[in-house]
Amino acid sequence: MTENPVTQDQVQPRSVVARLPKYAAGKPPASVQGMTAYKLSSNEIPFGPLDAVHQAVVEQNSLNRYPDPLSTKLRDALADYLDVPAQDIVTGAGSLGALVQILNTFAGQNEDGVQDEVIYAWRSFEAYPILVQTAGALPVEIPLLEDGRHDLESMIAAVNENTSVILLCTPNNPTGPVLTQAEVDDFLARVPKNVLVVLDEAYIEFVRDEKSVDGIHTYNENENVVLLRTFSKAHGMANLRVGYSVAHPQITENIRVVATPFAVSSVAEDAAVASLANIDQVLERVEGLVSERERVVAALSEQGWKIPSTQANFVWLPLGANTEQFVERANAVALSVRGFADEGVRVSIGEVEANDRFIELCKESLDLA
Structure with missing residues (x-):
């Protein structure tokens, strides 16, 4: 049966909706008899939150009350941990929610009808084009260099009078390389001071490159820089949706005007505070994952794979037209x-x-490299 054609008397979405790419969440693994299935598609860590976090969730007894809209306890804890003023922190529903707040504040269509432009590397985090266009701004995608790094x-060169925001993803998702401090310092010296530069550091805890950009230092030195961070990755709290941005007061006071009220629940806030209180345990587990990352990278390199240098909790195989075939082999x-x-x-x-099986799969799939 054919669907009825859309007519003018039906409710219509904004025209931009039809142009938006579809966000594709990582799929669960296929069930194969005799094999334990593993999900390696969503950059989740393979273990849940700390015991202290579970306890904080269990002890939450205010589900009938709205949470603190400012997440004061969490902001105070983060201020101590990061050594920044609490007023410089704005919480959000994951770093994704924090980015929505930033874009809704600083990028969109102006009263004269001219759209702001948001520059970002591509391929990078797949939500960027969706969020930018939803905010009413124009996406300006700059292809990555051959080694998976930002160009x-x-x-x-793409900056013009309409540029309002630049997104820098470090480590870059999905390719893995970081931006160095020297690169970012040089970049910021040439960016107009009225352009907001976002350092998306969702995977900061996994970085071991000593030359990598120091986000806190960079924000301290530049009033047009904002950091994005999250509890979804290293802290193992993806389901609780808690992240935050760090910027100077002239930026945060405007973000708070458009921030989603009550975006971070009391459950998520207490869990994040508990995780920060036990940060040594969090980082110890992260160190184990970093060791596994290095083991996987070394094995793939020995096999002959040419992959970008990764500082995140994932690796990127530049398979081109053979991508779908590899996905099927993994399934x-x-x-x-x-x-x-x-x-x-x-x-x-x-x-x-899971990593052992992936290494073996790569060994058997060199014909696709």
Whole structure:
């Protein structure tokens, strides 16, 4: 039966909705008899929150009350941990929610009808084009360099009088490389001071490159810089949706005007505070994942794979037209991976057995490299 054609007397979405790319969440692994299935498609860590976090969730007894809209306890805890003023922190529903707040504040269509432009590397976090266009701004996508890194020179060249925001993802999702402090310092020296530069550091806890940009230092030195961070990755709290931005007061006071009220629940806030109170345990687990990442990278390199240098909790296989074939092979051995059509595959670092199986899959798939 054919669907009825859309007519003018039906409710219509904004025209931009039809142009938006569809966000594709990582799929669960296929069930294969005799094999334990592993999900390596969503950059989740393979274990849940700390026991102290579970306890904080269990003890929450204010579900009938609205949460503190300012997340005061969490902001105070973060202020101590990061050594920044609490007023410089705005919480959100994950770093994604925090970014929505930033874009809704600083990018969109102006009263004269001219749209702001938001520059970002591509491929990068797949939500960027969705959020930018939903806010009413124009996306300006700058292709990555061949090694999966940001092309900062081309990004600078794209800046014009309509540029309002630049997004820098470090480590870059899905390819993995970081931006160095020297690169970012040089970049910021050439960006107009009325352009907001966002450092998306969702995977900051996994970074071991000593030359990597120091987000806190960079924000301290530049009034047009805002950091994005999250409890979804290293802290193992993806389901609780809690993240935050860090910026100077002239930025945060405006973000708070448009911030989603009660975006971070009391459950999520107490859980995040408990996780910060036990940060040594969090970082100890992260260190284990970093070791696994290095083991996987070394094995793939020994096999002959040419992959970007990753500082995140995932690796990127630039498979191009062979992407879907690799995804199918992974499904056949009960591994779910995140394929980007005709570009490549991102694979999260998971349990040791999952990583071993992925290494073996790569060995058997060198014909696709």
